[in-house]
Amino acid sequence: MYQGIRISGFGGQGIISSGILLAYAGMLDGKNVSFFPAYGAEMRGGTANCSVVVSSEEVTTPVVSQPDTVIIMNEPSLAKFEPLLKPGGLMIINSSLVNSRPKRSDIKVVLIPCNEVAAELKAPRIANMAALGCFCRHTGALSVEAVAKAMPKVFKRAKPEMLALNVAALRKGAEFN
Amino acid sequence: MGDKLLMKGNDALSEGAVRAGCRFFAGYPITPQNEVPEYMSWRMPQAGGAFIQAESEVAAINMLYGACATGKRTMTSSSSPGISLKQEGISYCAGADLPIFFANVARGGPGLGNIAGAQGDYFQSVRGGGHGDYRTFVMAPGSVQEMGNFPLHCYEVAEKYRVPAMVLADGVLGQMMEPLEFTFPEVDPQKLREPDWALGASTGRKKRAVRSYALAEGKLEIMTLDRAQRYKQIEEREVMFETRQCDDADLVLVAYGTSARACAAAQKLARAEGLKVGLFRPITLWPFPKKALLELAGRVDSFLVVEMSLGQMIDDVKLAVECSVPVHLHARCAGAIPTGEDIFQQLQAVLKAGKGECICCK
């Protein structure tokens, strides 16, 4: 099993914490993992993306150049990552914020309105969790439970009720086909 | 100890230094190494040591010069432009035989360049860097685990031979997160023997002086030749490298640090196609694993050196293999990171060309 993932969106959408969460979940699950942020010079408002590898074998390069899965959280990310995705790869699109659709036909596309899912839970900042839940369902690389288990380790200062909301968003996200 | 942690490379480097007994850190902010001074700012006092955010890299390295002269394990870190600023001080430490430890989490250059990971500081690291005839013990980690482990090894070698030692990492290794375990016993600095050159209270002994100068005719040459003896010993005893599937290889990839990780990806692709590709990863860049490469050169058709620089380490590979086989180059630079796919493509072409003449002798 090898999953190379790119997650991309605006700074503030929880792109980096999503990546760390996946890596941590993979580690707790006994997998080999790596996380690498594409870091920019700006502190706020720029685009953010990161590479995550979850693998049963040793992780070679932490920079995922041909991802198995891309999670597209905002409009500009689609154009950037559509060409990189492996043939047959999975593209998860946050349809709340992304209006365009990929042109490629050799990839699998799942649309999920992440922001709406989060809004329903009255926690607008956890749209990223819905995307991760969707990732769990469609790749099988990690279970929703594994990701939920890693949460208190990564979000050390989060209150229990916030963690519960995160898990709820994960589960909601896992319902999307 | 023994817990698996998911750590950033820069944090691992810092924690590794503290566990190796470092009790003095001075540094200055520069991306992509900022996590190191940030980590040390709380960790150093917690461990009973001192942390100073210096007014400049120049000041930081000179604070180290003073701190290290007291016999303490010390550290500074920076990224490429800041390391350039530190070179004068590093040269003084080399000249005064002070075993300082520093890390370069290198970025794209020259000049202000960018803040991505790069390997353009190879020459600066292995050829001296500052002024004068000296060497620095240079370790190139290839994982977060090695970022955490190498400070201890650097201290041990630096103190044994009284030379500066450095970790040459890059922005990728500094910023990435991977699981690691600290398995070495934590060093208690109180239990380290105080060196016989350390400055401090001189009660009951003669005064000591730490200096890098010798103006009397011939004296500096004697001092330098004495140091050269130690350099020779380091070259004989302290070489480290890693080989993967080199035994049956027709082509061997040579790369360090982040580049070596990309090579591992390319090697996987190649082996899946039945291509006999090995990977040779220098871990010490100085001393460079010359002997091992020369031996390997007798068994393989060619080498492909992969660097995140225009072709710096390739010079050392060529010197090592003495023009016995062709040495090819795959170079990305200025913060670009080689991909396994690109390397795989080039190695197929090199394999096709087979064992030809040495490229530089042609």
Added chain:
Amino acid sequence: MLQVNRRPESLCDVKMHYCPGCGHGIAHRLVAESMDELGVRERTIGVAPVGCAVFADDYFNCDMIQGPHGRGPAIATGLKRCKPDCIVFSYQGDGDLASIGMAETIHSAGRGENITVIFINNAIYGMTGGQMAPTTLVGQKATTCPQGRDPLVNGYPMRICELLSQLDGTRYLERVSIHSAAHVIKAKRAVKKAFRCQIEGRGFSLVEILSTCPTNMGISPLDAVKFVSDQMVPQYPLGVFKDFEGGKSDVSRD
């Protein structure tokens, strides 16, 4: 036999290389006598500069370190933070302290490092051969301003004590001179007090000593002394600029 004077224990029994009429010998002695009298020789670490006093690491009979040009206060910072029980002093000339090392000077003072800086201001570069210093007077000739220092080209001489007195981290700042026996005695009091400031853990102390360099001024030792009293003192008024004991902080002109 009555011995009226002898070499301080804090000075090594070696021949110094300083030129006739040079002020370094006197300044060294004042530092050494202070160390003796305060009983701190065996726990003192000195930092020798780049410049004429580079060999101070051979002259002072305590642990010594010689480092890069201008970096004395940074080196002293590293020493002091690792050996807080030791007394650490940095001995520096005007090019070292006020030109190439200005950042280290100001920031160690700003941090309030508990170190002592002995600053020798003789208004000229010594070892390199009489070039213009940051403290060279307007109109004063140097090998890099042969027509005399022209403010339009070379700017103005810098007053270090005044500059540092603006920093909250400084605890004791005094400018003294060695152009007469009386002034040497005053200078001694200042040096000793600066060390005491550190011993008592009060923070950054600096004594600026106006000094002579007849060789590079191209004048006789006597004329050099006169130059200090007649030309340097008006530009660099003597006095206490900061006093941890709340002593007179106004500048006394004598």
